[in-house]
Amino acid sequence: MNRLEGKVCVITGAGGGMGADAAELFSEEGAQVVVADVDLGAASTVADAVGGLAVQVNVAEESSVQAMYAAAKERFGGIDVLYNNAGISPADDDSILDTSLEAWERVQAVNTRGVYLCCKHGIPYLLERGGGSVINVASFVAIVGAATSQISYTASKGAVLSMSRELGVQFARQGVRVNALCPGPVETPLLLRIWSETPGAAERRLVHVPMGRMAKPREIVNAALFLASDESSYVNASTFLVDGGLTAAYVTPE
Numbered sequence: 001m002n003r004l005e006g007k008v009c010v011i012t013g014a015g016g017g018m019g020a021d022a023a024e025l026f027s028e029e030g031a032q033v034v035v036a037d038v039d040l041g042a043a044s045t046v047a048d049a050v051g052g053l054a055v056q057v058n059v060a061e062e063s064s065v066q067a068m069y070a071a072a073k074e075r076f077g078g079i080d081v082l083y084n085n086a087g088i089s090p091a092d093d094d095s096i097l098d099t100s101l102e103a104w105e106r107v108q109a110v111n112t113r114g115v116y117l118c119c120k121h122g123i124p125y126l127l128e129r130g131g132g133s134v135i136n137v138a139s140f141v142a143i144v145g146a147a148t149s150q151i152s153y154t155a156s157k158g159a160v161l162s163m164s165r166e167l168g169v170q171f172a173r174q175g176v177r178v179n180a181l182c183p184g185p186v187e188t189p190l191l192l193r194i195w196s197e198t199p200g201a202a203e204r205r206l207v208h209v210p211m212g213r214m215a216k217p218r219e220i221v222n223a224a225l226f227l228a229s230d231e232s233s234y235v236n237a238s239t240f241l242v243d244g245g246l247t248a249a250y251v252t253p254e
Contacts, residue, residue, distance in 0.1 A: 003229045005030035008076040010069065012059055012118060013086030015042030017188055022083060022221045023050050029225060031081070034072045038086075059086045059114030065121050072125075079125040080132045081228045084118045087111045087137060089153045089190075096151040104152040111156030119167055123176060131175020135227045136164045138180040140243045148205075157182075161239060168237025177236040179227050184243030187214040210245035210252050 009026050013019040015037030023033045023046050033052035037043040040056035047054035053075045057068040072079050088110045092103045115136050126132030139157040146154070164180035171178065185191065185205060191214070195201040206212060223242045226232050241247055 001028070002030040003225065003231065004081075007080040007228070008032045008034070008072065008078055009081035009083060009228060010034040010036060010072050010079055010122065011083040011085055012036045012057060012068075012114070014046055015039045016046075017190075018186065018217045018220055019083075019085045020046045021217050022085065022224055023047070023052060025218070025221050025225055026081075026083075026228065027052060029229075031228075032076045034068070034076070034079075036068050036086075057086075059084075059118055060109040062117055062121070065114075065117040069121055069125055078129050079122065080129055082118060082122040082126070082132070082134045083224060083228065084115045084122075084134070084136045086114055087156075089150060091194075093150045093152045095149050099151050107152035108156055111153065112159045115160050115163060119163070119178070123167070123171065126176050127171075127174055132177075133228050133232070134164070134167065134176065134178040135224050136160050136178065136180050138164065138182045138239075140182050140184045140241065140247055142180075142182060143239070143241070143247045165237045165239075172236055177227075177232070179232075179235060179238045179240050181220070181224055181227060182239055182241045182243065183215060183220045184209065184241075184246045185214045186220055187216055207252060208246055208249055209243075210249050212253070213244070215242065215244060 014035040027050035035047040043054040138160040142157040142161040168178035
């Protein structure tokens with residue numbers, strides 16, 4: 001307990017899923033949490049439960065991101081952790097042969113531009129505090145390729161990974177650590193629904209995971225907690241994989 005005592009953490013996409021789970025865990029560990037989401041009602045529900053601040057944000061819009069951080073500072077006096085978790089993976093992001101330009105740009109706006117804006121306007125607040133931690137959610141798909149493509153999502157996560165590496169190097173001597181958190185497949189309602197719609201989809205994918213299962217959401221959030229805390233003080237510009245060994249595998253156990 002109290003691994004984040006005294007820290008102010010801004011979590012985007014925190015109105016549900018792993019973002020909401022992170023808001024709960026970070027709060028339990030002593031953080032003041034800003035629950036930011038495009039859905040203000042969902043953000044408010046989570047914030048009320050954890051004693052945090054709910055903020056409506058569209059991470060693809062610069063003025064909205066700026067207002068989010070201004071609200072965080074006004075309420076809590078500063079910011080120590082940026083957990084850039086917001087992202088989308090729509091059904092019409094498919095093979096490059098089938099994905100429209102509109103679908104491509106919609107995903108890039110949230111997943112790539114959103115992380116860019118959250119870092120651009122959030123890191124100055126960390127510098128004001130003499131340092132802090134930035135956690136950018138990338139994915140194992142930034143490391144490996146898939147025949148079942150989501151081309152814009154994959155490209156966006158590759159961009160997040162490269163961006164995180166560069167920022168981690170740039171700001172290291174100013175006390176700001178930037179890491180890319182790369183989850184493997186996670187047991188979320190959305191992914192379970194998508195896989196259930198196609199017979200054999202889960203089996204086709206899980207055969208590549210040495211552990212033979214998806215991650216539980218809390219297993220990913222626990223990794224984010226480590227990166228947010230001072231326990232990871234020498235972890236910087238890293239590709240922080242939490243993927244059950246998937247990206248290391250060639251032949252998996254029978």
